Amino acid sequence: MIRLSFAALLLASALPAVAQSAPQPPVPRSAGTPYAARSLPDRIMLTPAADPSRGVAVSFRTDIAQAASEAQIAVAVDGPTLERQARTVSGQPGTRKDSANGPALYHQIRFTDLTPDTVYAYRLKGSAGWSEWLQFRTAATQAKPFRFLYLGDIQNGILTYASRVIRQAFHANGGIDLVLHAGDLAAQRDDLDHDDEWGEFNQAGGYNWSIVPQLPATGNHEYVDVTLPDGRESRALGPYFPLQFALPDNGAPGVQTTYFVDYQGVRFIIMDGTSAMDLGTMAAQTRWLDATLASSKATWNVVLFHQPVFTCARPDDTAEIKAAWKPIFDARRVDLVLQGHDHCYSRLTSEAGREASATARADGAVQGPVYVVSVTGSKMYGLNDRARTQPDKVAEATELYQVVDVDGDRLTFRTFTASGKLYDGFDMEKRADGNHLTDTTEPTIAIRTCTGAIGPDGGPCVARGK
Ligand SMILES: [Fe+2]
Incomplete structure (x- = not known):
């Protein structure tokens, strides 16, 4: 053990600040460090x-x-x-x-x-x-009723807080056939050792991850910062995502994190917004999206990615994605657009707002796509100004999961809170002229938002402004 003399400590404290390298705080570890590889898988x-x-x-x-x-x-x-x-x-x-x-x-x-x-x-x-x-x-080769779970960002408080949401979802809803992740499965910054985060992600989902096929989208947190040989800062997919997910190789050319899966009457199309916006693959992904929708013979087309077209937390919508992909969603009549990134809840059917959406529904008009943003883990963002009037329903400071039942021409979408209370829901019926929506007739709990500094459960509001 090295002991510094009092004189040495005095000398150290007298050195100019520039001579002392700033001590890097150690990256926190999961309590008890339980995540070493073992002799069983x-x-x-x-x-x-x-x-x-x-x-x-x-x-x-x-x-x-x-x-x-x-x-x-x-x-x-x-x-x-x-x-x-x-x-x-x-x-x-x-x-x-x-x-x-x-x-x-x-x-x-x-x-x-x-x-x-x-x-x-x-x-x-x-x-x-x-x-x-x-x-x-295995899936049936033709349309057949099934159920899938859709989860927003798990990312923070993975074991502490997100695990109960995942377990409640499986515990309260039998027969989940697929799980969709809207990206940011782990934070991969300085919050927690990255290997511990993936250990927590696996512990949180437990055996459910190994018996139900998983469809993950990459979020910005699946990427890590890198310095290119020419000195420029860029992003690269972190090492864990490709090790953890053996995905279909049928995506946009050169974009391994995009793919599609046909499952019993639904085509699931997974996009990568980070790669599109930061790594120059927007044009390739947009072409592939259009072709993959054009070739779809499925009753329903569901698109999954991270950065939302319509944001519920940020000052501005994701302009590049909105400009490139929304016209295709409209033209190709996509049914559901499932997203994350904003750490709040939003279900939006009309850019013109909630009232326009409700009026259209009451008039029997065709609607869609339905855009949803949700969050599973503990990080929460406050709602933006538009969120009060634009989406059909919002939540703040609330952990959620979504259960979607597909049965022929009918799709039932339900959003539950962490403790299993029905928060939001709608039915979508596909007719010759398009999708007709009805809000759920099941009782839902009261809207959950902060009131000033007070959160929806009392106590401080944990949703911070973005
Ligand atoms: Fe996130």
């Missing part, structure tokens, strides 16, 4: 193939003793004999990632040639043996 994440009726992919992590990427898969039977029917599937050897939690290997395996609308069980190899068997269902 963890961080198990299921993602759909481009055709989710025939394939899924799984990503997982092991300690470095398990170099091979190995899985077994079987059509699920009801007795404890899965091993007998299982086939072994291998992937490329694991990719090493060193972190504050020590070294780890990330593995990805793609299950192909599966039978549609069938329950499978799979397990993954760690250095100490196999994981438990995990079950999922």
Whole structure:
């Protein structure tokens, strides 16, 4: 142990400020540091193939003793004999990632040639043996009723606060077939060690992430700041997102974070607003969006990305995205646009405002797309001026999840608060002339916004101005 003498301390304190390098505060760690890789697989994440009726992919992590990427898969039977029917599937050897939690290997395996609308069980190899068997269902090849969960930014308070929202969603709503993430799954700044954040993200979702296919969009926080060789500042996709999600390779040319999935009558199109605005891919993504909507044979088209067309927190809407993509959403009659980024809630059907939207509904007019912004984690932004009159419904300082039921020509959208109270909802019916909306007739709780400095639960308002 080094002890500085009193004289040395006096000398140090007398040095001019420029000679002392500013001490960097240590990046906080999760309490108890529980996230080192172990001898059994963890961080198990299921993602759909481009055709989710025939394939899924799984990503997982092991300690470095398990170099091979190995899985077994079987059509699920009801007795404890899965091993007998299982086939072994291998992937490329694991990719090493060193972190504050020590070294780890990330593995990805793609299950192909599966039978549609069938329950499978799979397990993954760690250095100490196999994981438990995990079950999922492949999609049907045609339209069939299903349910998906849509989550806004998890990002902050991932384990502390977002976990209860995710668990409430699954606990109170059986039969969730897909999960959509609108980006900013983790903060990846100085809030918390990044490996700990991804550990918390996996602990928050738990086994749900490994039995329900996940459709993530990238937010700005999936990107990290980098300095280019010529000295310019830029952004690059952080290392964890591509390790955690084995996504379909059917997106815009050169934009790996865009893709689409056809699922039982819905085409889900995932865009990357950060890449579009900061990395020069707007034109390529816009062309791809238009072509992917033009070729869709689905009853419903849902577009998912991070930065919202209509913002509920910021002074200005996301101008570049609004200019490039909104005309395509209108022309191609997109049904739902699901977004995050603003850490508030907004459901908006008419740029002209809530009254115009309600009048159109009452007159039986065709409506859509419906634009939704939502938030799961603990960071909250205050509503902007327009949010009081433009969206059909808003919330402030409220953690939420959304459950969407698709059944033929009918789509039911419901928004619940963290504790499971119905907050907002609407039905959308697709007729020959277009979409007809009706607000839910189920009782919803009172609007949740701050009143001055007081939050909707009493006490201080935790939503800060953006
Ligand atoms: Fe965010």
